[in-house]
Amino acid sequence: MQLKDSADRYGTVSRALHWGMALLIAWQFATAIARVLAKDSALDEFLWATHKPLGALLMLLVLVRGLWSLANAGHRPRSLSLMARLGHLAMYALIVVVPLLALLRQYGSGRAFSPFGVPLMGGFDGEIKGLMAPANLLHGWLGWLLLVLIVGHIVMTIVHRRRPNDEDVLARMIGNR
Numbered sequence: 386m387q388l389k390d391s392a393d394r395y396g397t398v399s400r401a402l403h404w405g406m407a408l409l410i411a412w413q414f415a416t417a418i419a420r421v422l423a424k425d426s427a428l429d430e431f432l433w434a435t436h437k438p439l440g441a442l443l444m445l446l447v448l449v450r451g452l453w454s455l456a457n458a459g460h461r462p463r464s465l466s467l468m469a470r471l472g473h474l475a476m477y478a479l480i481v482v483v484p485l486l487a488l489l490r491q492y493g494s495g496r497a498f499s500p501f502g503v504p505l506m507g508g509f510d511g512e513i514k515g516l517m518a519p520a521n522l523l524h525g526w527l528g529w530l531l532l533v534l535i536v537g538h539i540v541m542t543i544v545h546r547r548r549p550n551d552e553d554v555l556a557r558m559i560g561n562r
């Protein structure tokens with residue numbers, strides 16, 4: 386088992402973070418899609434109850450992932466192109482900004498917030514409108530933009546795997562090379 390990354394493959398920790406977060410993000414978007422397509426249905430109520438706590442967990446995980454990627458800087462697989470590099474950076478930026486804006490809004494609302502029973506915000510009387518406005522304006526839209534980038538990311542992974550002269554990047558994130 387190779388814990389750290391190397392030039393030709395991601396190590397176990399990066400892979401666990403990548404695939405674990407991919408699963409949680411897929412769930413997170415399922416909650417948002419159910420909200421849009423089937424608002425107030427039993428499915429929406431079940432899924433939406435998980436949106437805030439899971440979003441808070443993702444916020445924590447992306448911080449861990451960012452630190453781990455810094456610790457591995459200089460010995461990770463190289464991006465295939467500038468576009469790939471920028472795409473990965475944009476996804477990182479959005480997985481930070483999207484939950485961060487929502488958490489600021491949650492704080493500003495003055496309502497207590499205890500994701501998975503952990504008392505993260507105690508709540509207070511009144512609200513701080515300046516903390517709520519950015520998420521009201523941007524949280525949903527930036528969330529959907531992230532989904533678009535993720536779909537592009539998955540499509541490009543498949544393209545690189547199928548094109549005969551391209552490097553198969555999936556092999557760096559999965560399997561044992």
Ligand code: HEM
Nearest residue numbers: 413417420437440441443483484487488491524525528529
């Ligand atoms: C990576 C994490 C997150 C993603 C990808 C995400 C994604 C989304 C998306 C796409 C929507 C739009 C749904 C629609 O169009 O109706 C949405 C709405 C919402 N999210 Fe999140 N979310 C995340 C984290 C959070 C967190 C941490 C909170 C609160 C603590 C939160 C609270 C809300 C609320 C209240 C709404 C409905 C109001 C609005 O559209 O801004 N989300 N989220």
Ligand code: HEM
Nearest residue numbers: 403407410454462464465473476535539542554555557558
């Ligand atoms: C669901 C959300 C996903 C997000 C946010 C995401 C994000 C990222 C990011 C930021 C990287 C750069 C490496 C790192 O710093 O971790 C990466 C690498 C990679 N991802 Fe994803 N990913 C997602 C899902 C997927 C899926 C479903 C696939 C497979 C089809 C996939 C395949 C890959 C591959 C092959 C690499 C390595 C690319 C390379 O070495 O250039 N990802 N991903």
